[in-house]
Amino acid sequence: MPTYALHETLEVHEMATFKTVCLTKSKLMQPLVSDPALQEILRQDVQTGTRQLQELGDLLAKAMH
Numbered sequence: 027m028p029t030y031a032l033h034e035t036l037e038v039h040e041m042a043t044f045k046t047v048c049l050t051k052s053k054l055m056q057p058l059v060s061d062p063a064l065q066e067i068l069r070q071d072v073q074t075g076t077r078q079l080q081e082l083g084d085l086l087a088k089a090m091h
Contacts, residue, residue, distance in 0.1 A: 030089040038089065042082040049075040 030038075052071045059065050 030085075035086065035089040038082055038085050042079060042086065045075055045079050045082060049079060 049072060052068050052075065056065060056068045056072070059068060
């Protein structure tokens with residue numbers, strides 16, 4: 027099992043925080059958008075962002091053990 031240096035753990039946490047802000051914004055914008063193409067882009071962004079946030083969470087969980 028890999029061990030992470032403190033600065034690496036903090037950087038992953040920072041990325042997770044930024045991704046959370048982006049994901050929140052995309053989710054909140056979806057109902058306000060009328061263009062179908064833009065709605066699809068936001069939907070895909072939410073889907074991808076959710077997966078990426080889960081992966082970052084997994085990395086953080088491993089770093090804490």
